Amino acid sequence: MSQKALALDIGGTKIYNTIVDENGNICGEIEKHSTPKTIDEFNILLKNIFSKYENDVDIIAIATAGAVNNENNKVISSTGNLPKGYNQINFQALSNKKVFLENDANAAAWAEHILGASKNCPYSIILTLGTGVGGGIILNNKLYKGKSGGAGEMHFKMYADKRRRCSCGSWDCFEAYASGTGLRKTAQEILNNQNITTYDVIEGVKNGDEKMQQVFTKWQDDILAGLIGLTNLFDPDCIVLSGSMAEFVDTNYLESSVNEEIVTTPIKVYRATAGNYSGMIGAALLAMSK
Amino acid sequence: MSQKALALDIGGTKIYNTIVDENGNICGEIEKHSTPKTIDEFNILLKNIFSKYENDVDIIAIATAGAVNNENNKVISSTGNLPKGYNQINFQALSNKKVFLENDANAAAWAEHILGASKNCPYSIILTLGTGVGGGIILNNKLYKGKSGGAGEMHFKMYADKRRRCSCGSWDCFEAYASGTGLRKTAQEILNNQNITTYDVIEGVKNGDEKMQQVFTKWQDDILAGLIGLTNLFDPDCIVLSGSMAEFVDTNYLESSVNEEIVTTPIKVYRATAGNYSGMIGAALLAMSK
Numbered sequence: 001m002s003q004k005a006l007a008l009d010i011g012g013t014k015i016y017n018t019i020v021d022e023n024g025n026i027c028g029e030i031e032k033h034s035t036p037k038t039i040d041e042f043n044i045l046l047k048n049i050f051s052k053y054e055n056d057v058d059i060i061a062i063a064t065a066g067a068v069n070n071e072n073n074k075v076i077s078s079t080g081n082l083p084k085g086y087n088q089i090n091f092q093a094l095s096n097k098k099v100f101l102e103n104d105a106n107a108a109a110w111a112e113h114i115l116g117a118s119k120n121c122p123y124s125i126i127l128t129l130g131t132g133v134g135g136g137i138i139l140n141n142k143l144y145k146g147k148s149g150g151a152g153e154m155h156f157k158m159y160a161d162k163r164r165r166c167s168c169g170s171w172d173c174f175e176a177y178a179s180g181t182g183l184r185k186t187a188q189e190i191l192n193n194q195n196i197t198t199y200d201v202i203e204g205v206k207n208g209d210e211k212m213q214q215v216f217t218k219w220q221d222d223i224l225a226g227l228i229g230l231t232n233l234f235d236p237d238c239i240v241l242s243g244s245m246a247e248f249v250d251t252n253y254l255e256s257s258v259n260e261e262i263v264t265t266p267i268k269v270y271r272a273t274a275g276n277y278s279g280m281i282g283a284a285l286l287a288m289s290k
Numbered sequence: 291m292s293q294k295a296l297a298l299d300i301g302g303t304k305i306y307n308t309i310v311d312e313n314g315n316i317c318g319e320i321e322k323h324s325t326p327k328t329i330d331e332f333n334i335l336l337k338n339i340f341s342k343y344e345n346d347v348d349i350i351a352i353a354t355a356g357a358v359n360n361e362n363n364k365v366i367s368s369t370g371n372l373p374k375g376y377n378q379i380n381f382q383a384l385s386n387k388k389v390f391l392e393n394d395a396n397a398a399a400w401a402e403h404i405l406g407a408s409k410n411c412p413y414s415i416i417l418t419l420g421t422g423v424g425g426g427i428i429l430n431n432k433l434y435k436g437k438s439g440g441a442g443e444m445h446f447k448m449y450a451d452k453r454r455r456c457s458c459g460s461w462d463c464f465e466a467y468a469s470g471t472g473l474r475k476t477a478q479e480i481l482n483n484q485n486i487t488t489y490d491v492i493e494g495v496k497n498g499d500e501k502m503q504q505v506f507t508k509w510q511d512d513i514l515a516g517l518i519g520l521t522n523l524f525d526p527d528c529i530v531l532s533g534s535m536a537e538f539v540d541t542n543y544l545e546s547s548v549n550e551e552i553v554t555t556p557i558k559v560y561r562a563t564a565g566n567y568s569g570m571i572g573a574a575l576l577a578m579s580k
Binding site for chain 2: 067076122123135137139144145146147148149150151152153154155156157158159160161168169170173177221222225226228229230232233234235236237261262263264265
């Protein structure tokens, strides 16, 4: 009989859950929750989701923000988008079924690699552009995790002179510029107005507002700057852009511009095709393949 | 009988050659040449070196600036530190012995991994800080090359707002800041004096000159910024600093500062121990292991 996983995607703003089969098909309802603000609320919510579905599945697969150590099934260091103490949560203690944990961008990268945009690419990098920025790296058809599971964190500097705090506590990381939050901050800086939202920029661009277009162009060129560095470091076949903010970027512009500036051989820039739930699908596929 | 390689290290300023045995021991004289300014002179120099030694060795191993494609034994894209057309040189055509080519930083990384500072580290990154900056990446005890051999090029941006041209033609790459050339440019910018040399800064620091110390600190903190990003991306066991400029940096400061700012687990920062000729040793070891 076909295996099934209860899959969760834990992000800085929302938590999703559903059921995924071993072919990567979603075969349950998609449930959506606001991300709790405290650890106590977090444990209660997870326990509720687990107990509702754990008897119907073979395994629980969680795609989460933050680097994951697969050895001890804990988050090494969560991002500032999740409540303090998140990395102390013992996910396995909340269910009798096996709980598998993977970084959300790693999970999404795996979904894109198995059934999405980077399906035929042995070397790919996925960037999930949402509240924060996640990164997943596939090298030689394998998920690259590094020495401790923390690889692929998109916290490399865009400026070396300390301009903008990142959610990680350091300064000027790619995440602090290329995320939806980054777009808002870029807008607030350029337009000197603390009330502007990410939504205002996106709507403004749609309506032909020149100032908002200028903000958007700066944001997209910051993403471009990051893609150039990643390409020169990893020499991948492709970079896949995923997440809620990825729908707004011009992948043709990014691809041609990256390829003009790199010292390695040309890459492709794709928009993700495994869907908004690729984190859950990838985590489920990884969990069921173990 | 033990194999031997004629080994060359082709850099932006100097070319070295010697003989290396299969254990990585140097067993010939070290010869040193100025890097030719034209391709014709380049071909003549290489031909002279090859014909002088090729009968005494099993293979010719070249560590070179620029990304190397091992499939066709050519430089994919040389840096601006080498004459235009360098990537058209057909090295194999200059000798009857097999000619093996590897990026100089990759070769140095391999030497450090086999017999140097990163000997017991499955995951390591080496940065060769010289006229330019080279990068070599060892992942899971293998040299990481990417899809086309171009991986590990340290051309990721330090600033996303186009301040300083890099030798690669793009802007504000790590190489343009962390190299010896980068130190000179940083000094010229901070002190607003175009006549200052890298040597002036190093001498000034030795003599307790406060302004030169300020310049040096900025240069070292730019290196630090790069190490933070590389650590978050690759999650390595260690980063090894090699090349002529590496002797001046404070590896203890860099290690403790990196580990304060990363989201992954702590790394070690080492100074290279395989010596100034690690490029030749690593290229020879790689060549003789094929």
